[in-house]
Amino acid sequence: MLPELHFPWLEFSILLPLIGSVVCGLIQDRGRAQRIAVALGSVTLFCTLGEWIDFAMVGTFEAHDHWDVLQMLFGRDNIFVIDELSAPLLPLTSLLYLMTMLSTLRTKIGRFSFGLTLLSQSIVLATLSCHDPWVMIALLSLAVVPPWIELHRRGASTRVFLLHMGLFIVLLIFGRLLLGESDTPEEASGIASALLTIAALLRAGVVPVHCWMTDLFEKASFGTALLFVAPMTGAYAVMHLVFPVVPGWAMRSIAVLSLITAVYSAGMATIQVDARRFFCYLFLSNSSLVLSGLELVNEIGMTGALCVWISVGLSLGGFALTIRSVEARIGRLRLDRYHGMYEHTPTLAGLFLLTGLASIGFPGTIGFIGMELLVEGAVDVYPLVGFAVVLAAALNSISVLRGYFRIFTGQRFTTSVMLRSRAAERLAVVVLTILVLGGGLWPQPGVASRHHAAVELMKMRHVQQSVGAAVADDGAGKERLTEPLLPAKAASMSHQALKTDASEEK
């Protein structure tokens, strides 16, 4: 029996945006829809923060809601569960959605659907709270719908997006079907592992199957594209659907390809002339670093990857919102010429630089310690991987400053219209600055939390491997597990295993 939270935070945080999406869909007045969306987004953020704090107070690896309504309705246990991995991701995701809705200028609210955005938020939060493989697959499939509707409404070609996402869903379903009851790498068939690995690569946008991401950024609204990729549900799915069951070769493939993607995308970001493609490659490079770090088989590396996950989400989320705000003022941005926006938007310029530097792990920002840990862990396992991470970070830093100079400097932009940032944008700037600098100057709580999560995840993986090996040794498979190995069970088994080791050593 899983420990319970003190309040049904999870279900509230999923339900509120869902209701909001229906309400916003019915309202014709776009301004009113935005106000409702922002209000519901704020309450959702409050709920996710509440569940994070509540979860921390419970002090366990995972927990589920008090008064589990879904359990009462469907009779299924623990559909939505919060664990140490997802606990900070839920408020981070809610914050990204809220900031995006809040910073949407009035001139753009006709193009940005608040109903679809809230629907997408509900799906993403549900995905991040879900451990059941089939429910997660269903949610990942559903998440494709809002961006597709927007692309369709805009009259843009949806083929690239649909082709990749369709393939992702098909591979995921077939991979899971072929996997059957197998829950350990030793039991998983090669074909099932291969299908799941390719599905993971597709959703994470790993080279060479990453073109859907640039296509989405070019054709969809910036806000929608950002919110589809920034919560990194692909990486989350990889952690829950792929890593526990695929063998070592599949994990190494993901790690190597992620690393190649990180360096390649960093290089691509340096030569882009369209700001959205530039951001897309920058994000891809950083998210690939996270994915490669998650595969590292040591605590330090995984802790670093989990820290970078948070820092990248926060910093690149803020970075993208800055570009979006500038775009809302002067149209699509090209980086092959200088725009000189500094005099008009000094606050946005400052946030652009700060979040950009945080994303590359600049000292004093939230990304610094995470990147240090990632490189440290990588050097410990594969020295070349560490060098590649450093190279990617160096290239990304050059891209960030190039972007800053191109957008905000180089000439004096003249206009007869006041382009200063609005109150909502300034609020977003203050909040993001405090989080980026606060997390950078006082990193210990965040690092300790991510380290604990990394330790538990490593234990799960090791126990599953050892259980799998035991099952494989037992030719008749008498002790085959008939239910998924829950993390709590895994953790308790790992403690037992450690104790046995210790007594043997004695």
Next chain:
Amino acid sequence: MLIFFGQLVVIAPVLLLAVFGVTTLFRINMTERAMARCTEGAIVVGLCSALIILSVMLATDRRLVTVPVGEWVRIPDHAEAHAADESHDTSDHGHEAAPGEEPATTSPAAAKSPHFHFRLKFLFDRLSVPFVIMTYVLCGVISAFASRYLHRDEGFHRFFIYFSFFLLGMILSSLAGTIETLFFGWELVGLSSALLVAFFHDRQSPVTNGLRVWSVYRIADASFLVAAITLHHLSGSGDFAGLTGITDQLTWPSGKAAISEGAALFVGCLLLFAAAGKSALVPFSGWLPRAMEGPTPSSAVFYGALSVHLGAFLLLRVSPLLDESLVLSILATVLGAVTCLFAAMTARVQTDIKSGLAFASLIQVSIIVVEIGLGFRYIALIHIIGHACLRTLQLVRAPSLLRDYNSMINAIGDYLPESRPVSQTVSQSVRTGLYRLAFERGNLDAMLDAWFVAPFVQIFKWSDRMERAWTQWLSGETQPVTVTEEENGNGSTSG
């Protein structure tokens, strides 16, 4: 008491940056006078504290004062973590260890478990104290100069914010007791330098040069980071005291490296590369004259006096590594000598005074590197201090010096007498060749562009074209998706 003043040396620039940062974030308008006073106040407090430490150290013959701040980040090893888990587990699941049962954490495997800590520690020794005092003195002079030089300039606030970044970076780098802390300061110096080169950001030229400086710095920093992490692995910590064998009895420069000769050579090469980037040694010398695009005060304090010496300072700090590896010492000496020849030749053909002074700085910095390579550590330190003070004066005096020269020429009615150049002793063709080479600054930037930047850009542009073609084919569109002027005008795809 020494600990208190030691902390004050660091806290003063931290507070200065915090004040500037908070007022900027919350849009509180600080007057020019208030900003200048804050800067001067922080510098006076820091300088006085450093001088008190120096006095006490001289009076009590202490050669090393360590100011530990604590562990900024700490990941416990398995032994601690598992002990915590055990207690946690016991309370959660009701499990109790059997009587006499040894905790699993005491196993040898657990004892070797990985852990991480980022320790903040500052060292006051014969190397750092003079460097810190020099930093405070020169920054104080330049801040007073800049508050008048940039009076009513629209970038006044921006300059002092970057300046506070730079000051903090220099102080952290100078006093760093761990290589991670040094990296922290090193990065702050790099960022502030690049932004100050691009200070006059209404024009494209300073911005282009700022990006160039930043690119060189970042490549060099990547090398530094790899070296730092490698050292961390080799020695178990990034602590300079452990790494270079510094103790209360055996202070800088008498320490002994705690790693093998081969490892010292590998790590030393990485650090030499990082130092070459920061101190504009060959082949990275091209950024130094470009950096003169910034305002005169920043050129003076950064590229003439402090920033350009940071590479040499790094080599001095890790000098036990040079002692450990003869090859590394030879490499440092050769690099310094080659840079010296290049800079001496190039400095003679510069047509503007700031570029001339930049290359003159480079000559001295490269000689300092040669001194370090040859093992003359104290001479190098004295050379740094003397050169930094002289060059600051020259750079600050440069704009009015030309005016004075013109006055003198007008007064005497003839050009000022010049000494006969050494190059006149060689043939005309050699002179022409040398002149062209020097005038083109050794074609160093052109070579870096042709050999590294151009192929890099070509490869990725080709990849970009291929990706676009592939996406276009997949989507069945006839026209590639590009940003058009119409879209720019009406923002049709924004949102």
